[in-house]
Amino acid sequence: MADPKTYTATCSAPVNIAVIKYWGKRDTSLILPTNDSLSVTLDQDHLRSVTTASASAAFEAGDRLWLNGIEEQIKDSKRLLACIQECRKVRKSREEADASLAKMSDLPLHICSENNFPTAAGLASSASGFAALVATLASLYSLQPTLSTSDLSRIARQGSGSACRSLFGGFVAWQSGTSPDGSDSLAVEVAPKSHWPSLQALICVVSDAKKGTPSTAGMQQSVATSPLLQHRIKNVVPGRMVEMGKAVQAKDFDLFAEVTMNDSNNFHACALDTSPPIFYMNDTSRAIVQLIEEYNRSSIEETGKRRVAYTYDAGPNAVLYAEEKEVPTVLALVRHYFPNADFDDTFNLLGAGANASHRGAQAPAELPSGLPKTFNKDIIQVHQPGSVRRLIHTRVGDGPRTLHKAADADNVGDEKESLVGPDGLPL
Numbered sequence: 126m127a128d129p130k131t132y133t134a135t136c137s138a139p140v141n142i143a144v145i146k147y148w149g150k151r152d153t154s155l156i157l158p159t160n161d162s163l164s165v166t167l168d169q170d171h172l173r174s175v176t177t178a179s180a181s182a183a184f185e186a187g188d189r190l191w192l193n194g195i196e197e198q199i200k201d202s203k204r205l206l207a208c209i210q211e212c213r214k215v216r217k218s219r220e221e222a223d224a225s226l227a228k229m230s231d232l233p234l235h236i237c238s239e240n241n242f243p244t245a246a247g248l249a250s251s252a253s254g255f256a257a258l259v260a261t262l263a264s265l266y267s268l269q270p271t272l273s274t275s276d277l278s279r280i281a282r283q284g285s286g287s288a289c290r291s292l293f294g295g296f297v298a299w300q301s302g303t304s305p306d307g308s309d310s311l312a313v314e315v316a317p318k319s320h321w322p323s324l325q326a327l328i329c330v331v332s333d334a335k336k337g338t339p340s341t342a343g344m345q346q347s348v349a350t351s352p353l354l355q356h357r358i359k360n361v362v363p364g365r366m367v368e369m370g371k372a373v374q375a376k377d378f379d380l381f382a383e384v385t386m387n388d389s390n391n392f393h394a395c396a397l398d399t400s401p402p403i404f405y406m407n408d409t410s411r412a413i414v415q416l417i418e419e420y421n422r423s424s425i426e427e428t429g430k431r432r433v434a435y436t437y438d439a440g441p442n443a444v445l446y447a448e449e450k451e452v453p454t455v456l457a458l459v460r461h462y463f464p465n466a467d468f469d470d471t472f473n474l475l476g477a478g479a480n481a482s483h484r485g486a487q488a489p490a491e492l493p494s495g496l497p498k499t500f501n502k503d504i505i506q507v508h509q510p511g512s513v514r515r516l517i518h519t520r521v522g523d524g525p526r527t528l529h530k531a532a533d534a535d536n537v538g539d540e541k542e543s544l545v546g547p548d549g550l551p552l
């Protein structure tokens with residue numbers, strides 16, 4: 126008789142933003158990168174993907190998946206299939222080795238996944254999405270400690286390269302590895318979130334009408350055509366990984382900022398060196414670069430140190446990293462030159478009296494006091510209201526969390542966290 130039970134698990138996973146960028150694959154099927162990369166995991170309290178996976182013999186139509194409430198065809202995605210099959214395979218071998226385990230690996234799965242940030246915000250959701258999927262299947266199937274977190278990252282990598290880094294919190298390196306089967310291409314923790322908790326991020330969501338080249342296609346165009354990318358892979362990234370490792374270990378923000386900005390600019394130079402060229406940054410993105418460079422220049426003149434770092438992925442949005450004590454000034458600077466952005470004031474920087482989400486303020490915010498003496502206020506113009514659409518203030522965060530699990534001997538967390546209802550359909 127078929128197992129009448131429904132087994133379920135729900136996990137959340139964070140977004141990560143690389144400071145040494147992954148750009149290029151040496152194997153597009155296994156998702157093996159051409160170079161190492163390093164990222165900062167952001168706080169799931171602000172940005173996250175949540176996934177529920179339920180397994181039941183009652184799911185007669187087989188495996189099904191819903192993303193943000195809309196059903197997607199699993200069979201159309203090689204990447205999804207790879208992640209699900211890998212997790213099932215490990216569960217199956219565990220069931221074969223331990224007869225007391227429920228025969229869950231053969232049961233159809235219903236999977237629901239949601240992001241708490243709008244896809245329209247232009248923030249990469251594939252990293253947190255695939256990390257949440259793998260963390261959830263690992264929880265449902267009780268794959269840990271048989272598999273380590275790095276083992277899980279190797280599975281998530283096959284969903285989306287950058288997803289492997291979202292399996293850890295804090296500061297994370299993806300070691301490209303050399304093996305053709307991908308067995309040594311995995312993520313490792315460089316330092317936990319607790320090592321440098323004062324590191325924060327201000328995400329500037331930049332308005333952009335046009336749809337850019339997706340990263341998967343863009344990076345392979347660069348691999349095929351950009352001599353600069355080959356130089357980056359061989360001669361630039363290896364030294365930067367060492368420098369960035371040192372910066373993180375020493376919590377040396379000045380070095381962290383220098384390497385982060387250099388690497389972002391080198392990656393975007395490789396995009397430009399691609400044939401045909403790819404432009405991810407727009408005029409607003411470049412104005413933010415000019416502003417931060419001027420702020421850092423004047424700060425170096427006064428104190429010898431940089432105060433902010435910018436980095437850009439495959440789109441026009443800036444992610445600014447700064448130490449907590451610097452954020453109010455950085456925020457005021459950005460709000461002055463880029464008025465009217467909706468601001469997610471997660472740390473209540475603007476005070477209790479202010480409008481909770483700070484939408485639609487008409488006048489540009491005042492320039493902050495205490496700017497370095499030689500800061501050139503005319504470095505850029507005050508931009509059109511809304512050219513930066515939204516500002517999200519967040520900080521370094523932890524790795525995936527199990528929100529609920531009812532499978533094997535575990536019954537943990539709150540059932541209300543589940544995205545799948547008792548009928549097996551999205552709630």
Ligand code: DP6
Pocket residue numbers: 142143145146147148156162249251284285286287288340341342437438439
């Ligand atoms: C610019 O991980 O989205 O954000 O592996 O094809 O899914 P696929 O690509 P993806 O690429 C991310 C590129 C990047 C840099 C980075 O995150 O390191």
